Amino acid sequence: MATLSIKGVRKSFGAVEVLKTIDIELEDGGFLVLLGPSGCGKSTLLSIIAGLEPSSGGDVIIGERNVNDVHPKDRNIAMVFQSYALYPTMPVRRNIGFGLEMRKVPAAERDAAVQRAAELLQIEHLLDRKPGQLSGGQRQRVAMGRAIVRDPDLFLFDEPLSNLDAKLRVEMRTEIKRLHDRLGTSIVYVTHDQIEAMTLGTKVAVMKGGVIQQIADPQTIYEKPANMFVAGFIGSPTMNFLSGTLERSGGTIVLRHGEALLALPGLEQDVGAHIGKSVVAGIRPETFHPGEGQGTLTGTVDVVEPTGPDTMVILSIGGQLLTARLGSRDRPKLGDTMTLAVDTAAINLFDPDTGDRI
């Protein structure tokens, strides 16, 4: 178990800069999720932490040790790959024990460790099979077994669940969470799935274009996104962005969007400097409620999508489409005019020029 600090790590391939000065601190036993769309550099960063690729600058420190010049095999880390990367020529037992074999752990000790890991993951009955004879979920478990048997300082997960079907994915997600709780080893976990990020991470780093957009606990990321990219990337359905001008009307601040006016009482942000300027309001779909409130929006019903527990209603307000998540019983008709109340305390305001949160 160890802390991880990444200090000013850069990476470029020729003229292309894929990572620009990354700084991350992860506490001992923490669970860091690197989240971002494909091509954001998250997998490259993971490879640099693993030592599979050299960085172009900066330091990677695991525990007290600067590992810049330490080979992957000597970093005492374990990694689970998207494709599982099980050695197809070896049975499961040897796959799991391979890391110990390489470290010349005596056979008896190794077998015991493999057995423990297999029990933990409930794959004892698979130990003598070859990877080709396993299902996707079983392979996933073997891959994790291979990682935990080593008792490393740090686990690295590279999109480990993305090859599984939806049901298994949920199951394994829970499994990973349970493992982390039980083992307490620090984890760096790469994914493009925001639900995995939110459910698993103690710390989430949202990345884009080789830059960390925001690094914080999941709750903060969700509620106070640092910029419009983070705001839009997290949450499903995605956050609504309503552009308009901030005005002061009486004691309250209102957002004017064409004809529509949205009162913003209880705003946490200090917006004094932005009065009279255009801003973008980020409104999560679940902050809408049917009926009246302090701040309301009225529009025409454009689309109605029942999902079972919820009903997604897409409203057209002054030409802009907003998604509202309403209860399953709220089923307006197409073309109806509808007025919805907004939990204005949950609204985030962004500067339209920089995209940053005000």
Place this chain on the structure above:
Amino acid sequence: MAQTRTGSNLIWNILSYAVLIVLALLSIGPLLWMLLTSFKVDDDIVTRTMVYFPTRFTLENYIKLWNQSGYPVLVINSLVTTTLTVAICLFTGTIASYAFSRFNFPGRTPLMLGYLVVRMFPAVLMIIPLFIVMRNLGLFDTSLGLAVAYTSFLLPLFVWMLKGFFDAAPKELESAARIDGSTRIGAMFRIVIPIARNGLVATCVFVAIAAWNEYLFALMLTSSTGSRTWPVGLQLMVGEFQLPWGMLAAGGIISILPVIVLFALVQRVMVAGITAGAVKG
């Protein structure tokens, strides 16, 4: 719709069988004729009216071949040369092919094309300079020298073919092995090469067959029976002043026997290897 599909499938299947059977007959027919010829006495071969089946079945051609041509020595020489060729290709070619498959480095594409271009210079004129090189290395008239000469045109083939098989093995496996405690070279030998072993076998068989059958270099770079290979020995029987059709046929049959046995042994692995590799460019 379903019926027409089945119908057209049946037609295609019948067509396929027809094509395959015709080709198989065409391929194997001459060999069968050679086999028949090898059991004939000379009077049944050189005759005005064709004799299809031997009137007198004889093994004389094989016996004469054995006694006259020094077949055992020649075959052992061929085996040694072929083994050495495959060994050299295996050692130098496998790692080169691995490098081409695994790393993206400056000069990779030109270097790969360079490996191909060396095959293009006509063998006819390479022989004398090669002769000089071999002599200066003390390798002239040795099986090793011949194997090294074969390497000059078989190694590029080996590298290009094998690269396809390496490409088919996921790169993550090496990453996993390196994190598990292997060095790069350890990952290569413990993980990647075992995975590509079918392809390796297939490629080796190609190279082995080419080395086994080669004639021109073998003729020019060996002079004594100490290193002369079987195809040269076989061609020697086609002397200018004799009519050894029966012996020639027997020699042909004997010369392909090891190849067919080898092929039969590795056929499954080889087909599996070739199909698994799916030779990506």
Place this chain on the structure above:
Amino acid sequence: MSRGRAMAALPPPRSTWDAINPLRLLGELSETRYWMYLLLLPSALLITAIVLFPTVYGFQLSFTEMRLNRPAGNGAFVGLKHYQRMLADPIFWLSLRNTAVWVTFSIVIEFVVGLVAALALNRNLPGGKILAVLILVPYFLPNVVAGNMWALMLDSRVGVINDILVRIGLLHEYKAWFADPNTAMATAIFVEAWHSFPFFTLLIMAGLKGIPADLYKAADIDGAGAFAQLRLITLPMLRTIIAAAVILRVIGLVNSPDLLLILTQGGPGRSTQVLSLYAFQNAYSDFNFGYAGALSVVMFVLLMLFAWAYIRLSKVNQD
């Protein structure tokens, strides 16, 4: 890449044995960023040692007077003399034309037959495996055996092919296939194609396994017929593999005189004279190594041009 590890930065060895243990050192070496070059070194050295000198020597010869049976003027630099002679040499032009015919027809037949066989085998019919082995067998025969075997079967007196053709009424009397300029080249091409089509079968079979079945399903739904599927899916997907096979075979056909040396020696009346044979004769029966060198250089350049143009036109390098 500026931070690749140098040997100096290696962790200190744990014991004296570790310091000199070659396996450990090799392992450490494999973690440096020069590793791929080290992997390429043995083969590159070998190829350079074996091929570079002969090739340079060949190029040099082509600008040199080198007639072994006229030692007097040998060794003199003669510039482009041999190339100029070539321009005016009718046998060169004839050989060039024959080479074009020989290569083109051989390649086309080998490719088409090889493709058809591979497609048929790819249907995985019962018994296909045995048929596959039978079909591949010709490729494993040495040229020496294949050439002499066909020489026997095509013989104008004791050849079984003639007998069969006469018996089934296709021929009136035994034909001397290699004595008639109209059939000599065609027959030689037939033997060559027979010998080498399995090369294409083998490689195309491998390539076919790599084409996702979904593509054909989609084409079925779109209503594409068998030939449209071949043209629109199979051939484009096999582009790279076909390119490799064609280039390798063309090199073999242009450079190796083996089979023609056994079957026709260029006859009758030069109707099967090809460049490789001409170079061989110039070198080893006329002993004019300078001219043979120039012919070899021309063959080499033609092959390079062919490979370059083929790769360009087939766009394989765009994958």
Place this chain on the structure above:
Amino acid sequence: MTAKFDRRSVLKLGGGMLAASALLPHQAFAQQTAINYWHTFTSQSEAAGLQAVLDLFKAAHPDVAVTPENIPNPEFMAKITAAVVGGSRPNVTMVSSERFEDLLAMGALSDMTDRIAGWERRGDFDDKRFASITKDGKSYGVPGFTFVDWGYYRKDWFDEAGLAAPTTYDEFRDAAIKLTDASKGRFGFGLRGGPGGQNFVVNVIEAFGSPVKKEDGTIGLDRDIVVKALDWYAGLLVKDKAVPPSAANDGFQQVISGFQTGQTAMIWHHTGSYQDIASKLKPGVEFGTFAMPAGPATRVARLAYAYNCITNDENADAAWEWIKFWGEPDAAVAFLEKTGYMPASTVAAQDQRIVGNPMYKAAADTLGFGIPQPSFPGAAGWAQNTVLPALQQILIGQATPDQAADQIIEGLAAAIA
């Protein structure tokens, strides 16, 4: 590029690029001197003949170990060229007379004049035997045995038709035409238009009156005579139809099997094929032998000698012992018994087994009037690569005798230029 490209600089270049260690593959034993002997014997009878000579030699000279190495005849020149250029020469090489000038020019042969002059058996050999291995007064080899050109004819058919073996070209052509019967698939003459057939074309040209190499040493051909000769020779097929249509591709095997299977009534070859013919047809009953018929101008029958030559200065004394040994009557007769090749030694050729056998009479006669092949550097290449294709082009109707004659004459000019 000013490097001199002779043999030595080639070696130096090679040696410069790589550490030189010029070792012969075969090292001498402690007591014995080891030499290797390159020859082109292939058939069983030839191999047996060589073995007989080797056995006798081993008994007589236990101090010399001879390693024979057989080289395929078609590739012989390529191999010896590579060996000479590469500096890895055999000690003794069997050199047929047509190859002498080329090998001499490339520096493959050692001067043996003094050794021959001092040889006690020199007197057994007619001076003529050395003519085609001697240049500018220096001799480079000793004849081992002789290829004597002659013909085979179907005695039974000739008798049936009331014909005698031909002695002139006219008789020869008449017989060929008369014995041709297309309905029986029978042809008068098995013309060798394929590999190896070139020498007979040269013979016919000379027999019509245009020697390739004149007595004063000049080389050249008379075009009119060449045209006439080609017209006559190829005319046997294209006009007289007395030759199988396969002629243009008929090499040794085809010509012999044509005669053996009763397709042809006459063929030309040399004494070396006698055993092959006799194994299928009854000597003196079904077939007979005849000396090469006389042409309009002269009678041309070749005596080609297989010479044994020293080709390496190392162990030359041991090599000389081996070469001399072929002149011993015991060895020559042992070789003759196995192969049918005529001895080169006049003494050995008087042997009763030759003189007393009527089938060998034609050969014995030819030894008297036969002449060696024209020999000059490039002769073999010219015959093979120019004369033969030219003949083939007439045979297949792609050229007239005039055009072919032009090719032959131009090719000759280029070969000696």
